[in-house]
Amino acid sequence: MKRTLIIGATSNPSRYAYLAAQKLRNYGHPIILVGRKKGSALGEEIHLEKTNWEDVDTVTLYINPSHQPEYYDYIVSLNPKRVIFNPGTENPDFKNILLAKNIIPIEGCTLVMLSIGQY
Template sequence: MKQTLIIGASENPTRYSFLAAQKLKAKGYSVLLLGRRKGSVAGQEIHIQPLPWENIDTVTLYINPGIQTAYYDYIISLNPKRVIFNPGTENREFEDILVAKNIVPVRACTLVMLTTGQY
């Protein structure tokens, strides 16, 4: 099963990361959550420390570019197939680093991709 890691997960139901976690779970995807505060979404625990997860297919970002720099090495270490930069998270510097590591950067909205069957 393809696993998705959401970075910037929140149990606030008005956040897009919350909606994405719910929609991914509803569509049968395995979801892992990393956020600033402990909690849970869609029956999954929000972790506050990066963990050495394996078999990550997709990382979807809900954190701004200024925060992303602290996660560059971590995300690369997970060796995902792609990293989705949701609106507001676009980061040319990180996208270029990912391409150099053979990881596909995708500028898109996870929710739209799920809705249109492009996920």
């Protein structure tokens, strides 16, 4: 199972970040939720602070590229194997930073990847 950090997590069940959290959990992947607003989703706290979590395999992004620079150093410091840029989060500058740190950037959709067995 791949421990996944969701950045842009939300308590709103109609948002893709919430649906991804739900589906990741249904597939047995442990989740960590980080968001811009305090709350909870699926019984998990949405963290506002950038905690140094251990054993993060994947970071999946649900935040606009204009908000991503404040997370660059944080994500790199977690040393995940990959970062998924969900639709609307694509960011060539961050992609290049990740490649330089040997972190795999993936432009894809977490929900689709799970559905087709490519997560």
